[in-house]
Amino acid sequence: xxxxxxxxxxPELARHLIEQIAQAADRPMKIMEVCGTHTVAIARFGLxxxxxxxxxxxxxxGCPVCVTANRDIDFAIELSRLPGVVITTFGDMxxxxxxxxxxxxxxxDGRDVRIVxxxxxxxxxxxxxxxxxxxxxxxxxxxxxxxxxVTIKHAMAQGLTNFSVLSVxxxxxxxxxALVNDPEVAIDGFILPGHVSTxxxxxxxxxxxxxYHVPGVATGFEPIDVLQGVWMLARQISEGRAEIEIAxxxxxxxxxxxxxxxxxxxxxxxxxxxxxxxxxxxxxxLAIRPEFADFDAAKRFDVTVPEPxxxxxxxxxxxxxxxxxxxxxRLFGKGCTPEHPIGPCMVSSxxxxxxxxxxxxxxxx
Amino acid sequence: xxxxxxxRVILMSDNRMAEVxxxxxxxxxxxxxxxxxxxGSWVLIHAGFAIQVVDEQFxxxxxxxIKQIVWVDDDVPAEASA
Ligand code: SF4
Numbered sequence: 001x002x003x004x005x006x007x008x009x010x011p012e013l014a015r016h017l018i019e020q021i022a023q024a025a026d027r028p029m030k031i032m033e034v035c036g037t038h039t040v041a042i043a044r045f046g047l048x049x050x051x052x053x054x055x056x057x058x059x060x061x062g063c064p065v066c067v068t069a070n071r072d073i074d075f076a077i078e079l080s081r082l083p084g085v086v087i088t089t090f091g092d093m094x095x096x097x098x099x100x101x102x103x104x105x106x107x108x109d110g111r112d113v114r115i116v117x118x119x120x121x122x123x124x125x126x127x128x129x130x131x132x133x134x135x136x137x138x139x140x141x142x143x144x145x146x147x148x149x150v151t152i153k154h155a156m157a158q159g160l161t162n163f164s165v166l167s168v169x170x171x172x173x174x175x176x177x178a179l180v181n182d183p184e185v186a187i188d189g190f191i192l193p194g195h196v197s198t199x200x201x202x203x204x205x206x207x208x209x210x211x212y213h214v215p216g217v218a219t220g221f222e223p224i225d226v227l228q229g230v231w232m233l234a235r236q237i238s239e240g241r242a243e244i245e246i247a248x249x250x251x252x253x254x255x256x257x258x259x260x261x262x263x264x265x266x267x268x269x270x271x272x273x274x275x276x277x278x279x280x281x282x283x284x285x286l287a288i289r290p291e292f293a294d295f296d297a298a299k300r301f302d303v304t305v306p307e308p309x310x311x312x313x314x315x316x317x318x319x320x321x322x323x324x325x326x327x328x329x330r331l332f333g334k335g336c337t338p339e340h341p342i343g344p345c346m347v348s349s350x351x352x353x354x355x356x357x358x359x360x361x362x363x364x365x
Numbered sequence: 366x367x368x369x370x371x372x373r374v375i376l377m378s379d380n381r382m383a384e385v386x387x388x389x390x391x392x393x394x395x396x397x398x399x400x401x402x403x404x405g406s407w408v409l410i411h412a413g414f415a416i417q418v419v420d421e422q423f424x425x426x427x428x429x430x431i432k433q434i435v436w437v438d439d440d441v442p443a444e445a446s447a
Binding site: 081090095117118119120140142143146147195198199206253255259260263350 | 368370385394395397398400409411412413414416417
C-alpha cells in the first residue's frame with residue numbers, strides 16, 4: 001500500500017481518508033463507479049487494493065462505447081456499405097465489434113469511415129463534399145449530447161441536406177435505476193459520473209435516494225476525490241442515510257449547465273434504448289425530434305439489419321452490470337487484449353477490461 | 366469518452382468559435398455551450414466544445430490527472446478518444 005500511496009499527490013491525506021473509510025464501513029458495501037473515467041482512475045491508482053475488506057468497488061455501465069448494442073453497431077456498418085455514404089465517428093468507436101464486423105474492418109475493406117475530433121468536423125465535411133452523404137455516428141452520454149444538438153442546429157442553419165446523425169446516445173440516471181432493480185447486482189451506493197453531472201447537475205439522480213434509498217456521490221477523478229466519495233458513501237450507508245451529495249464542487253454546479261440542458265431538450269426527446277448486457281431500458285435513449293427529422297439518419301436511410309449475434313465467450317455485458325469482474329472472464333488476457341480485443345470492454349480506452357488489463361496484474365498468467 | 370480537458374481561451378472569433386490553448390496545443394472550439402466564456406476564461410473541452418467554465422486551479426489539477434490516466438491511440442486526438 002505504501003508503494004501505491006507514494007505516487008499520489010497527497011499520500012498523508014489519502015492514508016487518512018482510507019482510515020476513515022475503514023472506520024465508516026461497518027458492514028459489507030458494494031459501491032459502483034458509474035463512469036469509465038473513474039474506472040480508469042481507480043485502476044490506475046490501485047484504489048481497489050487499498051479498500052478495506054468490507055468495501056467492494058464495482059465498475060458500471062459508464063463507458064458509452066461499451067454499452068452500445070450490437071444492433072446499433074450493425075446498423076452503422078450497414079450504413080457504411082451504402083454508396084456515397086461517409087460514416088464519421090469518434091476514434092473509440094472504430095474497433096468495437098458488432099455481430100460480424102467493425103467500422104475499422106469496413107474501412108479496411110474500402111468503405112469511407114472517418115474519425116473526427118468534433119461533430120462539427122463532420123458538418124464541415126458535408127459542406128465541402130456535397131456529393132456525399134455524411135453521417136455522424138453519435139455515441140455518448142449527457143456530456144456529449146449537447147455538442148451533437150448544437151451540431152445539428154449548425155447544419156440546419158447552413159441548409160445542409162447531406163448531413164445526418166445516427167443517434168445512439170444514452171442518458172445515465174435511468175440505467176442506474178435498472179441496476180438498482182436488478183437483484184443480481186445489489187448496489188449499496190453509486191459514485192456518480194463527474195462530467196455527466198457537469199451537464200445535468202445532481203437533481204436527476206435524487207430519485208435513487210428518495211425512491212430506492214440508494215445514496216450517490218458525484219466526485220472528481222483525483223485519487224483523493226474518489227476516496228472522499230467512497231468515504232461519504234460509506235458514512236451514508238452505515239448511518240442508514242441515502243442522499244445525493246457532491247464531492248466535486250469545482251466541476252459540478254447545483255444546476256449543471258442550463259444552456260446545454262436546454263439544447264438537449266430542444267433537439268432530442270427520450271426514447272427506449274438497448275444497452276449491452278442490460279437490455280432495453282425505457283426512456284434512456286435520445287431520439288432526434290421530428291422538427292429535426294431531416295438530420296436523423298435512422299429516418300433518412302432505409303436499412304434493415306439481421307438479428308444481432310453476441311460475441312461467443314465475451315462477458316462484457318455482465319462486466320457492465322458489475323456482476324462479473326474483468327479478470328473473471330476466461331478470455332481476459334488470453335485471446336482478448338487491447339491490441340486484439342474480442343469485446344467492446346477491451347476496446348475502449350475507458351472500458352473496464354482495458355483498464356484492468358493496462359493497470360493491474362489481476363488474472364495475468 | 367466523457368472526459369473533458371481543461372484549456373484556456375486565447376482568441377475569440379466570429380460565430381462563438383474560439384481558439385484555446387490545451388497545454389501548448391492550439392485548437393479551435395465552439396463556445397456555444399458556455400455563453401459566459403470570454404477571452405482568458407478556463408474551460409473544460411469535450412468533443413470540440415467548451416462545456417463548462419472552471420477556475421484556473423481546477424484546470425491545473427485536472428490536467429495533472431489527465432496526463433496520468435489518458436492513453437491515446439496513435440491516430441486519435443486525445444479529446445476524441447477520451
Ligand atoms: S476480457 Fe474481452 S472477452 Fe472478456 S468480457 Fe472483457 S471484452 Fe469481453
